[in-house]
Amino acid sequence: MFSIFARNCKKMPTKEKLWNRNFIIACIANFLVACSFNLLMPTIPIYLSEELGVPHSKIGIVLSSYAIALLLVRPFCGYWVDVYARKPLFLLGITLFIGTFIGYYFAFTVLFFVILRFIHGMFWALSTVSANTVAIDIIPASRRAEGIGYFGVNTNIAMAIAPFVAVNIYDAHGFHFLISCALVMGLLSILVVIFIKVPIREKLDKTPPLSLDRFFLVKGFPVFINQLFLSFGWGTLIAFAVLYGKETGIQNSGVFFLFLAGGIVLSRVTSGKFVDKGYLHKVMVIALLLISIGFVSFALFHSIYAFCVSAFIIGIGYGTLFPALQTIYINMAPGSKRGTANSTYLTGFDLGIGIGMLLGAYLGDHWGFSAMYLTTAGFCLIALIYYWAISRKVFERNRLR
Numbered sequence: 106m107f108s109i110f111a112r113n114c115k116k117m118p119t120k121e122k123l124w125n126r127n128f129i130i131a132c133i134a135n136f137l138v139a140c141s142f143n144l145l146m147p148t149i150p151i152y153l154s155e156e157l158g159v160p161h162s163k164i165g166i167v168l169s170s171y172a173i174a175l176l177l178v179r180p181f182c183g184y185w186v187d188v189y190a191r192k193p194l195f196l197l198g199i200t201l202f203i204g205t206f207i208g209y210y211f212a213f214t215v216l217f218f219v220i221l222r223f224i225h226g227m228f229w230a231l232s233t234v235s236a237n238t239v240a241i242d243i244i245p246a247s248r249r250a251e252g253i254g255y256f257g258v259n260t261n262i263a264m265a266i267a268p269f270v271a272v273n274i275y276d277a278h279g280f281h282f283l284i285s286c287a288l289v290m291g292l293l294s295i296l297v298v299i300f301i302k303v304p305i306r307e308k309l310d311k312t313p314p315l316s317l318d319r320f321f322l323v324k325g326f327p328v329f330i331n332q333l334f335l336s337f338g339w340g341t342l343i344a345f346a347v348l349y350g351k352e353t354g355i356q357n358s359g360v361f362f363l364f365l366a367g368g369i370v371l372s373r374v375t376s377g378k379f380v381d382k383g384y385l386h387k388v389m390v391i392a393l394l395l396i397s398i399g400f401v402s403f404a405l406f407h408s409i410y411a412f413c414v415s416a417f418i419i420g421i422g423y424g425t426l427f428p429a430l431q432t433i434y435i436n437m438a439p440g441s442k443r444g445t446a447n448s449t450y451l452t453g454f455d456l457g458i459g460i461g462m463l464l465g466a467y468l469g470d471h472w473g474f475s476a477m478y479l480t481t482a483g484f485c486l487i488a489l490i491y492y493w494a495i496s497r498k499v500f501e502r503n504r505l506r
Contacts, residue, residue: 121245123252130301131240132259137294138199138232139263141287145209147268147347147359148275148283153218154348156280161348163215165466168344170219172459174226176452180320182234183448187441191239192303198231199298203291209284230455237447241435242304247381249435254377254428261369261424264343264362272347272359322449324503325437331496332430332453334488335393338400338481339423339454340461346416349474353407364413368420377428386497388429393489395422397482404478433496437503 153159153167186194205228208221237256244252274283322329342365350358379388399419402411431450438446461481468477 121247123248127243127302134294134297136259137290139260140267141291143264143267144271144287146343148271152280161466161470165462167218169459169462171222171226172455174223175230175455178227178230179448179452182231183445184320186235186238186444195235198235202228202232206288234448238444250380250428250432251377253431254373257427258373262366266366268362269359322446325434327499328496329453331491333457334484336454336457337461337484340458341465341481344462361416364416365420368417369424372421372424376425380429380432392422392425397485400478400482404475433500
């Protein structure tokens with residue numbers, strides 16, 4: 106009996122290790138560079154509004170300029186990381202990205218901010234596409250969605266915690282001191298990336314010819330359209346949640362991002378496991394419902410308690426959504442187009458966020474932020490219907506794994 110048990114044990118598949126040295130280093134680097142970027146996301150609108158007297162509509166132009174740069178550059182970044190060595194591109198991207206922070210010391214006009222944010226967006230595009238592709242190279246294939254979830258949660262925690270810290274630093278020490286903090290964190294991220302060891306890829310016999318499918322995952326276009334409705338909401342959050350809180354009487358509205366982070370962490374580290382077990386579509390539907398409910402609550406209820414609960418619900422929704430949506434793109438692309446798949450996924454957020462910032466600024470100026478967030482909830486419901494009717498079927502027809 107013991108021998109039979111021993112033979113059965115030998116047959117049991119060994120679970121591949123996810124938390125190896127390289128994956129841990131990649132997560133730390135990703136967190137640091139994302140923190141440095143997100144320190145400025147909520148404070149630039151405050152600085153422009155309170156210090157320079159810029160109206161909301163022009164603030165939207167400043168914020169969306171980086172998203173426009175991302176949209177233009179990301180497809181090329183996907184091609185580059187598929188063709189050239191990924192770690193050097195990652196190092197180049199974050200070095201240029203961190204160096205651009207110096208320009209904020211000299212930014213005192215709207216035009217200067219627009220140009221600077223555009224340049225910053227270009228380098229952020231290269232950093233994020235190469236970082237995500239390096240991470241997926243490191244993650245075991247059998248634990249891909251789970252690994253994507255853990256890796257991405259670092260970015261999302263940074264998106265949530267860094268704005269909270271940034272608002273407090275800004276109030277206590279001013280905008281230029283905040284830039285110095287971002288520079289320090291960025292320099293630390295460069296040092297950490299140096300120690301990542303990326304798996305060696307087989308050299309390509311020749312450089313792939315330029316075609317649309319090398320820059321954009323064409324068969325994922327319906328999913329991309331679906332994504333725009335979802336990322337619109339994220340754009341309105343990172344641009345206007347703090348200003349909205351101040352308008353409704355929330356003293357430290359940066360607390361919104363702490364509860365947002367709590368929801369993201371709670372959901373993102375677990376949702377990837379359900380995706381890997383085959384519950385992808387159920388995970389997506391639950392995520393879309395939660396995001397819609399969260400935005401309705403955020404728009405209609407204005408107490409500090411409702412403010413925090415809404416943030417938590419929205420965080421759970423987006424934390425559940427991110428790894429599932431990225432897995433959809435990755436699983437429709439061959440290994441040779443992994444960078445293209447990542448680029449398409451990130452470009453979907455870039456474009457949606459940019460639209461959210463621009464259209465959100467217009468809605469906020471003319472009808473108020475409550476109407477803007479109700480509109481956002483409506484877009485999320487449209488995304489849910491579109492996903493079940495179209496995106497789900499497109500994925501099932503084109504999935505490779």
